[in-house]
Amino acid sequence: QVQLVESGGGSVESGGSLRLSCAASGPPLGRFVMAWFRQGPGKEREFVAAITWSAGSTMYADSVKGRFTISRDAAKDMVYLQMNSLKPEDTAVYYCAARSRIYLSTRANDFGSWGQGTQVTVSS
Secondary structure (H helix, E strand, O other), X not given: OOEEEEEOXXXXXXXXXXXXXXXXXXXXXXXXEEEEEEEOOOOOOEEEXXXXXXXXXXXXXXXXXOOEEXXXXXXXXXXXXXXXXXXXXXXXEEEEEEEOOOOOOOOHHHOOEEOOOEEEEEEO
């Protein structure tokens, strides 16, 4: 099982930027899909973005398209989420997740490994 540790959360004003990082350790990630999910106050966990480790193919939730960018650094076993033009509705705990399949997915149940989460707060 992949171990995941997120970092980079914090508080920012509306329109600001943050970059989240996720350090992965454990088995080789070549056939994995990595993703970011988030859970806002009183809300269910929702998909944000995903990337295939091997090809770098990406998928985004409509709510973050054009504002967020997911990327990975294979040499460092790191996944990143660059978040620009942040809005108060982006406030949530952000989780890094890993799926041991090569196909992208937006369903939380398809991901077997999760980090502990990092808080992002956007003030208006």
